[in-house]
Amino acid sequence: MAKTMPDYIKNRFDIDDLTSSLGLLRVIDERGQISQAEAAEAVGLSFGTCNLHFRKLEHVGLIRRIKNISKGRGRSTGIWELDREGNFCLLLLFDVPFLYASLVDFGGKVVLEQREELSGIAESAALEGRIGDFMETALGRAGEGGGRIRQVFVGMPGSVCPHRGIVINSALFPVLDGMNFKALMQQRYGLPCHSLGLGFYHGEIRYLPPGTRAFVLEWNLGVRAVAGVGERVISHVNQESLLSEIGHIVIERNGKPCHCGKKGCLEAYASGWAMIEALGDENVQSLEAFCEAVLGGNSRALEIAGDAAYLLGKKLTWPLQTMQSKRLVVSGPLSKIFPLVRERFVEGLRLIFTDAEIAELNPVSSSDPFAAMQYGAYRCARRQFFFPDE
Ligand SMILES: [Zn+2]
Incomplete structure (x- = not known):
């Protein structure tokens, strides 16, 4: 108190x-x-x-x-x-069509966790209402022993416009487009709010030997990557760095249109939304459904995923060399299907890398992408609180 x-x-x-x-x-x-x-x-x-x-x-x-x-x-x-039990980070992780909201104390303990199904939500006011309900519960829980929420972290598909602070390109969940979480949290609750770009990196490297030169690919609705040396992220010295936009690097001149407005981006071929579009099955309109299709033996879905994996392997050889990465982890919701298409991914890598280099890189899929995201979000939130200038 x-x-x-x-x-x-x-x-x-x-x-x-x-x-x-x-x-x-x-x-x-x-x-x-x-x-x-x-x-x-x-x-x-x-x-x-x-x-x-x-x-x-x-x-x-x-x-x-x-x-x-x-x-x-x-x-x-x-x-x-x-006071580890009296100070909290609030995490809002959008894994469309779900929102996972959790309250984590400064000791890393999850004290409140809620999964919200968002499928029926068509307007941002309704989404704000759902978030508001969780906020009330979380503020109540944090306040029980006189504790306080210090920060909010939001992780989502799509990206946040650095100039306007609003969500853009959220692909399959357009309700997020135009939402300004920073303003919402600041005005309504007086809480600083940060977007979670690198959370999955911190979550995934937890199981690698300390100091490993690691490369983490987030295979999601979009495609993102982070490289680092142990805890130290080297690919994102600022938001404008090369890897943050890897999904929107043009790989084909005048190619397939991308959500970002350009044509021929890597994402337009190898991301979750691109694979769902390519499959063109009205019953497979979410990442979850796409993974089920691949895992359930849908040969067309498997072929599409294999082609995407091959392309990712091929296009990542250059950033992997630039970052001098020695290990590679595939994270994000699509990491579930990575073991089935790993051979195709390696085939892409093999265009440039030797077998010995690929063996060392040992591309693996995340053991639990959501747990990694949650742990990484907590690590980021805590670090942001103690080192706000980094
Ligand atoms: Zn693009």
Whole structure:
């Protein structure tokens, strides 16, 4: 529970601005348990200044005193920690036609989880209503012990226009087009909201040896890729980097029209929406249905998926070399069918790579793309909170 704070501290600090306390907060998080004197030394602050930061961080509910250690002769020192159970990230992951909403505490524990079927929703007002219902439940749950939601993360197919902050190109779920989650969360709930571009990367590399030069392909309604060295993403130094737009690299001049308005993009041939279009079956209009068709032995669907996999293998050889990636994981909802078309994917790689290089790359599909997404989203949200400038 937040404590009242004397005026002399309020006057020295802008309570809502945590920027100046973040360095200290990171130290408290990393060390697990720490005294004020140890923290002051670690960040190079005087004990007095450090004490003011501690009081502020306690006031806003980010840290708590867990015990006092006796130092003899009646003196004692307080031991502090990050309040992991009292601070939360809220994740909204659209995996059309479902919305998975979850509330995760700063210790990584999922305390609330809900799956919403969105098929019947045709207007953004209705979608906002559904999100609003979950928000009320989540705010109630977070507030039970006086805790707070710190951030909202939204992951979805399609992309967010960097200039207007609204969703564009959401392909099979046009209700998302034009929605501005940042404004919605800020205006209605006063919460900062970020879009989740790289979540799946952090989720997938969790099982690779630390420091692996990894390349994660998200095979979804669209096609995205992220490359990194262990925890450090190297392909997305900013939003305008090469790999974020890999789905919209033109592979055929004047080719098939793409949702982005261009022609001949990689996505127009190898993405989920392109495969659904190519199959042209009115009963197969979602990724789930497409995967079922492939897994259920629909030979035309399998052929389409195989051709897409071959094309992906062929077109990824260049970015894989540029990023010097040594391992490759296929994530996203379509990773379910990857084992059936892996041979075709490898065939594409083999146009450039040697068998030894392919063996090392060892393309595998995600063991659980949703769990990876959720874990990765939580990692991103937490990192964004502690390192907002990255
Ligand atoms: Zn395109």
